[in-house]
Amino acid sequence: MPRVVGMISTSGTAYRFTDLFKGFEKNEAVRKIFGKETETVLQNLKVRFTWIGGYMWIEPRSKSLVISSRYLKEGDKTDIYLDLIHELVHVKQLMEGKELFDAEYDYADRPTEIEAYQAAVQEARRLRLNDEQVCEYLRTEWMTSEDLRRLAASVGVTCT
Numbered sequence: 001m002p003r004v005v006g007m008i009s010t011s012g013t014a015y016r017f018t019d020l021f022k023g024f025e026k027n028e029a030v031r032k033i034f035g036k037e038t039e040t041v042l043q044n045l046k047v048r049f050t051w052i053g054g055y056m057w058i059e060p061r062s063k064s065l066v067i068s069s070r071y072l073k074e075g076d077k078t079d080i081y082l083d084l085i086h087e088l089v090h091v092k093q094l095m096e097g098k099e100l101f102d103a104e105y106d107y108a109d110r111p112t113e114i115e116a117y118q119a120a121v122q123e124a125r126r127l128r129l130n131d132e133q134v135c136e137y138l139r140t141e142w143m144t145s146e147d148l149r150r151l152a153a154s155v156g157v158t159c160t
């Protein structure tokens with residue numbers, strides 16, 4: 001699994017993705033997203049840190065990846081890795097001019113989210129997480145259990 005390196009400042013400094021996360025340019029799941037452009041995209045991807053809670057997200061305006069410093073420091077390493085795969089799919093969607101936060105859809109039904117979760121779940125399967133562990137990964141405080149079931153079904157996972 002790729003690794004996280006270095007110390008992080010939260011002063012608003014933008015980091016290069018490749019300076020913080022090593023080995024992603026050789027990662028199969030990532031190469032599947034960007035193909036031949038993988039190195040270029042990752043080198044140009046800016047990462048910023050925030051004290052605001054949460055996990056990580058893409059800020060479309062600055063085209064950067066925002067990560068909660070606390071999550072990066074204290075979060076489960078597998079969760080973080082899978083989240084990075086998820087967010088990288090959003091980076092590609094943004095490059096394709098897609099609307100990431102299309103309010104026409106609920107979170108669990110939004111095509112851009114389903115595509116991003118599909119990539120993360122596929123990687124989770126490769127890491128041999130079972131359904132229960134995948135469901136645990138998919139569970140977030142902003143989704144009801146009905147949303148979770150629906151999203152999980154969309155990505156081929158059964159959550160009870």
Ligand SMILES: [Zn+2]
Pocket residue numbers: 086090112113116
């Ligand atoms: Zn997402």
